[in-house]
Structure formats: C-alpha cells, structure tokens
Amino acid sequence: xxxxxxxxxxxxxxxxxxxxxxxxxxxxxxxxxxxxxxxxxxxxxxxxxxxxxxxxxxxxxxxxxxxxxxxxxxxxxxxxxxxxxxxxxxxxxxxxxxxxxxxxxxxx
Amino acid sequence: xxxxxxxxxxxxxxxxxxxxxxxxxxxxxxxxxxxxxxxxxxxxxxxxxxxxxxxxxxxxxxxxxxxxxxxxxxxxxxxxxxxxxxxxxxxxxxxxxxxxxxxxxxxxxxxxxxxxxx
Numbered sequence: 537x538x539x540x541x542x543x544x545x546x547x548x549x550x551x552x553x554x555x556x557x558x559x560x561x562x563x564x565x566x567x568x569x570x571x572x573x574x575x576x577x578x579x580x581x582x583x584x585x586x587x588x589x590x591x592x593x594x595x596x597x598x599x600x601x602x603x604x605x606x607x608x609x610x611x612x613x614x615x616x617x618x619x620x621x622x623x624x625x626x627x628x629x630x631x632x633x634x635x636x637x638x639x640x641x642x643x644x
Numbered sequence: 645x646x647x648x649x650x651x652x653x654x655x656x657x658x659x660x661x662x663x664x665x666x667x668x669x670x671x672x673x674x675x676x677x678x679x680x681x682x683x684x685x686x687x688x689x690x691x692x693x694x695x696x697x698x699x700x701x702x703x704x705x706x707x708x709x710x711x712x713x714x715x716x717x718x719x720x721x722x723x724x725x726x727x728x729x730x731x732x733x734x735x736x737x738x739x740x741x742x743x744x745x746x747x748x749x750x751x752x753x754x755x756x757x758x759x760x761x762x
Contacts, residue, residue, distance in 0.1 A: 570750070579648075579734050579753030580687065623686065632751065633703065634679070634686040 540624045545639040548618075554611040556638050558624030561605045567628035569600060571609045573620040574637070580623065583609065614642045646670055650735050650754035657725045657761045665720040665757050667735030675738045676718035677702075677751065678710060680731040687734060693718055725761045733757045 541559040548554040560569065568587050572580040584591055584598045586607070591598045597610040611618055623637040651666045669676065674695045679687040679702075689702030693712040707729060709721045718737075722729060734756050739749040 572751075577732065577756065579736075579755050580751075582750035582752070585750060632677070633689065636686045 539633075540626055540635055542622075542624050542635065542638045544636070545641065547641050547643060548611075548614045550616060550642055550644050551613055554609075554614040554618065554640060554642070556609040556611075556622050556624075556640065557606065558608070559606045560624070560626045563604050563626050564628060567626050569598065569604075569607050570625040570627060570632075571596070571598065572623045572625065572634075573618075574623070575617075575620040580634075583622075614640075616642050616644060618642050648735055648737055648752050648754035650733075650757050652757060653755070654758045655760070657722075657759065659726060659761060661725050662721065662723050663725065664722075665733055665735075665759075666717070667719065667754060668717045669735075669737040669752070670716065671737060671752065672715070673737035673739055673752075674715070676712065677736040677738075678708075678718070678720045679734045679736065680704065680729075681734060681756075682731050690720065690733075725759075727761045729759065730761045731759060733759060 568585050570585040571583040574580045584593055584596050586598045586600050599608045619642045621637040621639050623634050648669045677692040678690040681687045688704050690704055690708050691702055691710040693699045696715045699710050699712055711719045734753050736751040736753045738751040
C-alpha cells in the first residue's frame with residue numbers, strides 16, 4: 537500500500553470549513569483513498585473514501601486531484617465534536633496501514 | 645446491531661501470563677483485523693483474516709497468535725505477555741475485497757481493549 541503524508545496538527549474555527557490535506561504520490565491505479573477519524577481514545581470511525589472522483593456524504597467531502605497524488609478532506613461546518621485525529625489511508629488490499637494522522641483542533 | 649464487540653475492555657497482566665482477546669461482529673463481514681495502538685501513535689496491523697478459515701500476518705505479528713473461530717469471531721492470543729505489549733487493541737471488520745474489485749469497503753472498529761502488562 538502507498539504511504540501518505542499529513543500535517544501533524546491543524547486548527548479550525550467552529551462553524552468554518554476544515555480542509556485536511558493528504559499527499560499520496562506513490563498511489564497505484566487500483567488503490568483507494570480512505571479517511572477515518574479517531575475521537576479521543578475511541579475506535580476509528582470511517583468517514584469517506586474514493587478512487588478517482590470527488591465524493592460527498594453526510595459527514596464530509598473528498599477532493600482527489602486529477603493525478604491522484606493528493607487529496608483533501610473537507611468538513612464543511614466544523615463543530616467542537618469534530619476535534620479528533622484524522623487518518624488518510626491509501627489501500628488496495630487487506631494490509632491497511634494507518635499513519636500518525638492529523639490532529640484537528642476545532643476552537644470556539 | 646452491536647457492530648464489533650470486544651472483550652474485555654480493560655485487562656492487567658503480569659509479565660509471562662497469557663490471555664485471549666475476544667472479538668465478534670454481527671454484520672456478516674468476511675474480513676476481520678487486529679490492530680494495536682501505542683500512546684500518541686497510529687494503529688499498527690497485527691494480523692488479519694481475509695475470510696473465514698484464513699489468517700495472515702500484518703506489520704507487527706511477533707508475540708501474538710490469532711484464531712478465526714467462525715465468520716463472526718476473531719480472537720487474539722498473547723502466549724507470554726511482555727511489557728512491550730502494553731497497548732490498546734482494536735478489532736475491526738469489513739466486507740471482503742474479492743476478485744479484481746480491490747478496496748471500496750470501509751472497516752468498522754470495536755471500542756478497544758486497554759491492556760497493561762506489568
């Protein structure tokens with residue numbers, strides 16, 4: 537599976553959009569981009585995934601660049617409850633590897 | 645539906661003791677996983693089971709054994725616990741990725757087992 541690079545931490549004001557970047561320059565053609573988050577010490581929670589096209593669900597939007605070497609997770613209206621560690625993962629098989637993620641702090 | 649259930653939630657072991665962490669899922673998923681998470685770090689894959697009857701090593705399998713008891717249950721055993729195995733252990737399950745359709749399914753995680761080896 538391809539490796540990913542994410543910023544260690546980010547801040548966001550409550551009510552504003554949170555844009556979390558991820559670089560995955562070695563992604564292969566059959567690998568998907570997944571985003572999970574982990575709130576405090578709970579089990580990770582699935583957010584969204586995509587292959588080539590941009591995706592949107594009730595939680596977030598995922599923007600994947602045309603060359604697929606990077607992506608951005610967008611939380612459109614961040615709330616205090618969105619404070620968490622966000623993991624960007626690239627995987628095409630079973631050995632899903634989690635990196636250190638981005639710690640997002642949403643501030644009032 | 646309960647999703648993924650792990651037992652126990654907390655455990656303290658003495659060095660050299662053995663124990664089995666239990667995991668069960670009720671979503672009829674084919675694939676199951678065991679991860680560990682050390683303080684301030686991401687999750688590391690210990691073992692996974694792509695489907696009932698199969699198991700494979702992940703990133704950090706040493707010191708652990710697994711059993712895929714049936715489609716619902718996937719257990720993790722520590723034969724001789726060491727302080728380095730102090731961690732939070734997460735079990736997860738997902739639909740299997742079959743044929744040429746790799747990826748495309750999300751994993752569901754349990755709430756974790758907090759293990760301390762003294």
